[in-house]
Each structure stands twice: as C-alpha cells, then as structure tokens.
Amino acid sequence: MTVLDLPKPDYANNMKLIGHSDQGGRPDGVQLMINKGFAFTGHMFSKGFSVIDVRxxxxxxPVAYVPAPANTWNIHLQTHEDLLLVINAKDMFASAEFQDETEYYKGALGKKVGTAQQTRQRDWTAGMTVYDISNPAEPRKISFMPVEGGGIHRIWYTGGRWAYASVLLDGFTDYIFMTIDMADPANPKEAGRYWLPGMNLAAGEEHNGERRGGLHHAIIHGDTAYGAWRDEGMVVIDVSDRSNPELIVHKNWSPPFGGGTHNCLPLPDRDLLVVVDEAVLDNCEDGIKHIWMFDNRVPSSPVSISTFPIPSEAEYCKKDGHFGPHNIYENRPDGLVSDQMIFSTMQNAGIRVTDISDAYRPKEVAAFVPPKPNRLIDHRPGRPLVIQNCDVYVDKQGLVYANDYNGGLFILEYQG
Structure with missing residues (x-):
C-alpha cells in the first residue's frame, strides 16, 4: 500500500499514518500485541486471531489466521517472548440475548449466560490456549487450560511463572480474578481466586442490582493487582500469596459517575494510577466517561486528582457509535514504558496521546481519527458504520499501532 492509498484521517494532530492493513480481509480487531515485529490481534466478529508481519x-x-472453536471468542490475547496466551469464552456478541448490546453491560452476566445457575447447555469452549510463537508467523498450540463456565475474558501476562485472568465460572454472577501458574507452559494450572462479596451465588451469596459488577481485567505490578471491576470501580488485590489473593482496597465512584471501569494502570515510579472508565453505549447514553489520574502514595487510599481532556474538535456524541475511552496502552515490558505519555483509544474519536508530566493537568498533545471504515464487520443489527478504535500498542521505537472493530490495523508515527 502506497502513501497515496492510505486512509485519509478525519482529524490528525501530531500523528502521521504510515501503514494500514485489513488483516487479510478480517479488519475487526480487539486486543493487540506486538512481538518480534509481528502484530497479533484477536477478532470480535471474524472469530479467532490473526498475525500480521509489521517489520x-x-x-x-497478514501471515497467519487461527480460527476460534465454534461459538467461541478469542478476542483477547497476550504475548511475551516465545509465548502467546489466548482467551476462550462464549461468543457473547453472536448470542441472541446480547444482540441489543445494552443487555451485555447491565445486570448479572452469569445469570443471562446461564452459568450462574448452571442451567444452560454449553456450545462454546472455555479456558486459555497457550501457543509457542518462537516463529511468530506460525503459532503452534502447546496446551489448553479449561475452565468450567463462560470462559476467560482477559489475561495479564508479562513472562515468568504467573498469569492473571478474569474468568466467568459456574456459580458466579460475573467475571472474577484468577491467578494461573505458568511454571510449565505445557500444563498451566489455576492457583487462586478472588471475588467481591455477593458474586458467588453457588455458595449462597446474594446479588442485587442491575449494574455490571465483574472484573474486566487486572494489571499487576510486583505483588499488587489493580483490578478494573466495571460498575464496581477499582479493586486492588494483594497477590503476594498467589493461592490466596486478598483485598487491599475497593474504590468506587459510580454513582455518581457512569461506571464501566476498564483499565487500572499503575505508574509506580510516580505513585500514580491511570484509570479508564469505558464508554459502552451509543451517542453518550451512558454519559461522558473519563480517564482518571489517581494519587497512589497510600495504596490503601488512592485519591483522584484529575481527568484527561475530552476531545472537542467535533460533536462526537452525535457521530453515532460509542464516544469515549475504551483502552489505554499498558506499558508492556517489551514495548514502550512511559510514565509521562499515555496513549488511549476513544472509539469514534480515534487515538489520543496525553502528556501527564503534570499529573494535575493532563494535556492532549496528539490525536488521529481514522475515516469511516470501508465496510461493516460488526454483524449485530442496527450497528452504525463508524470508526470505533479499540486497542493501542506502542513499540520501543515509538511507533503506535491501533485497531478497530471494523477498520483494520493503523500504524502511526507520533510527531510531537
């Protein structure tokens, strides 16, 4: 693809598009990892995952496509050195009960899926697949760790013995926290669990309310897991004993704010946390969502001190689709690590770069909003043909990789 063939952005500031791929005709992407010059992306609607040579x-x-098992999501994945970990879970957005996406983002998910009561016949695969990617273009399956329930939503793995996952298990209302022993990648094993009180229906706990109270995922620093618990805010967990995780603090600001907490990124050298509340409904139905800065000098008492600027160069609430945060780049150890610059995806407002050198006054310094996608891959009824940037990864050289539910892989240079 030549420069003349590259998509022309709706808006750009200090960011230049240098490459684009439709990922072998599967332009829908969710989680995105870069490993040894190859991009790995899970698909929301095309099933499975793809590998793209971005050297x-x-x-x-595109160099490889690995299909998912029947009725199964492979939307999230992790790479580190020669290992690739891929989630297996019920394909929620292919299910009749979630064709109206508002149903996915409210209430007790396990009850809707049928796993909380263990009443539904399973037609999906649930667990975690491990691949050898010593040759990134040819992932080779080496193990599968099954779980009983809806499956795994997202994993955190940066090498070593331990992985950490959000898991929808039989008898629970929603996704809980699980530690996984990866000492032998050919035989990964569950080590421990943590959940908030009220989630374990099988043990007689009681759940009330119409809000999503489940773990999206946790980011781990040392012996601390920073869990994003959707409408229950942030749950910080001591994992010094991986077999017995224990609560440090549970902090929730919803209400009055709209919930949907999605990422909790520690910046340990500055005693800060960047916390993202995901926008999950069209046209700002769930309100304006924020990316928060927290002071974390006292880990048992994190305090919010500022929010990121909200894109305002267009009327994004009227653009259709979701407007607001989805994901941030999570300082992967094999990519860029920065406690000064935060790269985020804002769905129909594209990719944003924020300077947090003054944590009390975050400042946007770059942006890139791709054009309308060529076609709609999202098969749910009534979805708009609009950009919905999903994930972002920044490599050690500073190249920015971002994907979309319909628009493919964008490779960008930050020029600030």
Whole structure:
C-alpha cells in the first residue's frame, strides 16, 4: 500500500499514518500485541486471531489466521517472548440475548449466560490456549487450560511463572480474578481466586442490582493487582500469596459517575494510577466517561486528582457509535514504558496521546481519527458504520499501532 492509498484521517494532530492493513480481509480487531515485529490481534466478529508481519511498518502483511472453536471468542490475547496466551469464552456478541448490546453491560452476566445457575447447555469452549510463537508467523498450540463456565475474558501476562485472568465460572454472577501458574507452559494450572462479596451465588451469596459488577481485567505490578471491576470501580488485590489473593482496597465512584471501569494502570515510579472508565453505549447514553489520574502514595487510599481532556474538535456524541475511552496502552515490558505519555483509544474519536508530566493537568498533545471504515464487520443489527478504535500498542521505537472493530490495523508515527 502506497502513501497515496492510505486512509485519509478525519482529524490528525501530531500523528502521521504510515501503514494500514485489513488483516487479510478480517479488519475487526480487539486486543493487540506486538512481538518480534509481528502484530497479533484477536477478532470480535471474524472469530479467532490473526498475525500480521509489521517489520516493515509501511507495508504490513497478514501471515497467519487461527480460527476460534465454534461459538467461541478469542478476542483477547497476550504475548511475551516465545509465548502467546489466548482467551476462550462464549461468543457473547453472536448470542441472541446480547444482540441489543445494552443487555451485555447491565445486570448479572452469569445469570443471562446461564452459568450462574448452571442451567444452560454449553456450545462454546472455555479456558486459555497457550501457543509457542518462537516463529511468530506460525503459532503452534502447546496446551489448553479449561475452565468450567463462560470462559476467560482477559489475561495479564508479562513472562515468568504467573498469569492473571478474569474468568466467568459456574456459580458466579460475573467475571472474577484468577491467578494461573505458568511454571510449565505445557500444563498451566489455576492457583487462586478472588471475588467481591455477593458474586458467588453457588455458595449462597446474594446479588442485587442491575449494574455490571465483574472484573474486566487486572494489571499487576510486583505483588499488587489493580483490578478494573466495571460498575464496581477499582479493586486492588494483594497477590503476594498467589493461592490466596486478598483485598487491599475497593474504590468506587459510580454513582455518581457512569461506571464501566476498564483499565487500572499503575505508574509506580510516580505513585500514580491511570484509570479508564469505558464508554459502552451509543451517542453518550451512558454519559461522558473519563480517564482518571489517581494519587497512589497510600495504596490503601488512592485519591483522584484529575481527568484527561475530552476531545472537542467535533460533536462526537452525535457521530453515532460509542464516544469515549475504551483502552489505554499498558506499558508492556517489551514495548514502550512511559510514565509521562499515555496513549488511549476513544472509539469514534480515534487515538489520543496525553502528556501527564503534570499529573494535575493532563494535556492532549496528539490525536488521529481514522475515516469511516470501508465496510461493516460488526454483524449485530442496527450497528452504525463508524470508526470505533479499540486497542493501542506502542513499540520501543515509538511507533503506535491501533485497531478497530471494523477498520483494520493503523500504524502511526507520533510527531510531537
């Protein structure tokens, strides 16, 4: 693809598009990892995951596609060195009960899926697949760890013995926290669990309310897990004993704010946390969502001190689709690590770069909003053809990789 063929952005500031790929005709992407010059992306609607050779970022080339098992999501994945970990869970957005996406983002998910009561016949695969990616273009399956229930939603793994996952298990209302022993990648094993009181229906706990109270995922620093618990805010967990995780603090600001907490990124050298509340409904139905800065000098008492600027160069609430945060780049150890610059996806407002050198006054310094996608991959009824940037990864050289539910892989240079 030449420069003339590249999509022309709706808006750009200090960011230049240098490469684009439709990922082999599967332009829908969710989680995105870069490993040894290859991009790994899970698909929301095309099933499975793809590998794209990005060693020449101006000319990315799809090299592999691995299909998912029947009725199963592989939307999230993790890479580190020669290992790739891929989630297996019920394909929620292919299910009749979630064709109206508002149903996915409210109430007790396990009750809707049928796993909380263990009343529904399973037609999906639930667990975690481990691949050898010593040759990134040819992932080789080496193990599968099954779980009983809806499956795994997202994993955190940066090498070593331990992985950490959000898991929808039989008898629970929603996704809980699980530690996984990866000492032998050919035989990963559950080590421990943590959940908030009220989630374990099978043990007689009681759940009330119409809000989503489940773990999206946790980011781990040392012996501390920072869990994003959707409408229950942030749950910080001591994992010094991986077999017995224990609560440090549960902090929730919803209400009055709209919930949907999605990422909790520690910046340990500055005693800060960046916390993202995901926008989950169209046209700002769930309100304006924020990316928060927290002071974390006292880990048992994190305090919010500021929010990121809200894009305002267009009327994004009227653009259709979701407007607001979805994901941030999570300082992967094999990519860029920065406690000064935060890269985020704002769905129909594209990719944003925020300078947090003054944590009390975050300042946007770059942005890139791709154009309308060529076609709609999202198969749910009534979905708009609009950009919905999903994930972002920044490599050690500072190249920015971002994907979309319909628009493919964008490779960008930050020019600030």
């Amino acid at each position: 020449d970022p101006h000319n990315p080339k």
